[in-house]
Amino acid sequence: MTQLRYLTAGESHGKALVGILEGVPAGLGITAEELHVELRRRKLGHGRGARQKMEDDACEILSGVRHGRTLGSPIALLIPNRDWRNWSEIMQSEPFEGDARRKLEVPRPGHADYVGGQKYRHTDMRNVLERASARETAIRVALAAVARKLLRELGIQIGSRVIRIGEVIDTAATGDLNKLNERADATAVRCVDAQAAGAMVQAIEAAKKAGDTLGGVFEVYAWGLPLGLGSHVHWDRRIEGLIAQAFMSLNAIKGVEIGLGFGAAGTPGSRAHDELFPGVEAGTVAAKTNRSGGIDGGITTGQPLVIRAAMKPIATLMSALHSVRLSTGEPADAHVERSDVCAVPAAAVIGESLLALVLAQAVLDKFGGDSMEELLPRFEEWSRAAPAVTSTPDR
Ligand code: EPS
Numbered sequence: 237m238t239q240l241r242y243l244t245a246g247e248s249h250g251k252a253l254v255g256i257l258e259g260v261p262a263g264l265g266i267t268a269e270e271l272h273v274e275l276r277r278r279k280l281g282h283g284r285g286a287r288q289k290m291e292d293d294a295c296e297i298l299s300g301v302r303h304g305r306t307l308g309s310p311i312a313l314l315i316p317n318r319d320w321r322n323w324s325e326i327m328q329s330e331p332f333e334g335d336a337r338r339k340l341e342v343p344r345p346g347h348a349d350y351v352g353g354q355k356y357r358h359t360d361m362r363n364v365l366e367r368a369s370a371r372e373t374a375i376r377v378a379l380a381a382v383a384r385k386l387l388r389e390l391g392i393q394i395g396s397r398v399i400r401i402g403e404v405i406d407t408a409a410t411g412d413l414n415k416l417n418e419r420a421d422a423t424a425v426r427c428v429d430a431q432a433a434g435a436m437v438q439a440i441e442a443a444k445k446a447g448d449t450l451g452g453v454f455e456v457y458a459w460g461l462p463l464g465l466g467s468h469v470h471w472d473r474r475i476e477g478l479i480a481q482a483f484m485s486l487n488a489i490k491g492v493e494i495g496l497g498f499g500a501a502g503t504p505g506s507r508a509h510d511e512l513f514p515g516v517e518a519g520t521v522a523a524k525t526n527r528s529g530g531i532d533g534g535i536t537t538g539q540p541l542v543i544r545a546a547m548k549p550i551a552t553l554m555s556a557l558h559s560v561r562l563s564t565g566e567p568a569d570a571h572v573e574r575s576d577v578c579a580v581p582a583a584a585v586i587g588e589s590l591l592a593l594v595l596a597q598a599v600l601d602k603f604g605g606d607s608m609e610e611l612l613p614r615f616e617e618w619s620r621a622a623p624a625v626t627s628t629p630d631r
Pocket of ligand 1: 248285286287288291319368369370371374552573574575576
């Protein structure tokens with residue numbers, strides 16, 4: 237069993253989102269404001285709908301933290317949904333008969349509506365929509381902010397950029413990872429190149445006008461890692477498997493790549509791997525490339541992790557797709573309700589968060605510790621004993 241575990245609960249238009257993170261060592265400094273920094277980053281991005289303006293995502297720490305430091309006990313977080321006031325009757329937990337408002341009877345193709353409704357025997361597929369909604373990711377980002385803080389104490393950083401929205405691709409080099417988030421946070425769609433950002437915004441506006449939606453691709457990086465997270469010895473300890481699972485758990489993600497990813501399939505072996513050279517310091521090893529994306533054989537090499545994920549377009553279209561009214565079996569336009577046109581920039585920040593949770597889990601599984609006091613020296617000693625593969629500039 238892994239040391240760090242989490243659970244979330246909450247419906248999109250329910251009263252609140254809640255989450256519990258268990259296994260965080262005691263003595264980690266954390267404040268609600270540090271959670272808010274990440275929650276605000278998640279709200280960024282052109283293409284979100286009216287709901288984003290309504291929600292302030294104010295997160296309350298209910299337990300597990302005292303006087304700004306973790307206690308080692310479960311950390312419980314709460315994000316109230318401000319929209320709840322408009323849904324308090326429709327979404328109430330008390331028995332409530334005869335209200336057909338906001339009932340969902342025509343499933344949206346590509347959404348969980350139909351399969352979820354069939355599986356859980358719901359005739360009103362709002363009972364599926366509410367939990368299938370990506371609103372849930374707000375609480376995951378809040379929980380992950382604690383994991384990020386733990387990683388940062390160890391010198392591990394995480395950042396992301398959007399590289400594609402619809403047909404528009406940002407081909408600019410990622411550059412200095414330490415400046416990545418600052419640059420990406422500053423553009424309207426979390427990409428690096430200002431010109432590409434402008435074209436992406438235009439593409440989103442055109443999709444909106446057409447009642448359509450757009451997907452895209454984002455890239456997540458982690459750097460400052462030690463060698464040795466994950467393992468080659470068993471399928472469920474391989475770190476790329478854990479990362480792929482976490483990314484695939486994010487709504488609308490249909491593909492995940494690490495390093496060269498699908499590109500490796502067409503690259504000869506002579507150009508698909510990272511040749512090793514003596515490092516600058518005696519006893520260390522360096523690579524001029526990072527085609528592996530920082531993972532070999534299920535184990536981190538210490539080079540930056542490079543993960544790419546493809547998000548499909550959101551399944552709620554204002555120009556509805558063909559579907560079926562399940563009560564009559566007749567063709568009908570799919571259910572339409574307020575939604576986003578494009579959420580790829582938000583997904584990138586959520587991807588960072590999911591990676592933080594996986595990496596914090598892997599760190600705690602390897603080094604353990606009930607307190608930061610215990611964890612930190614173990615981590616440092618290991619990093620000296622088994623130095624990371626260093627990156628040398630490509631010449
Ligand atoms: C979502 C639909 C929209 C999004 C929501 C996710 O909400 P609504 O149906 O209330 O307009 O804004 O995302 C969030 C509220 C959020 O915080 O990310 C969906 O159906 O997945």
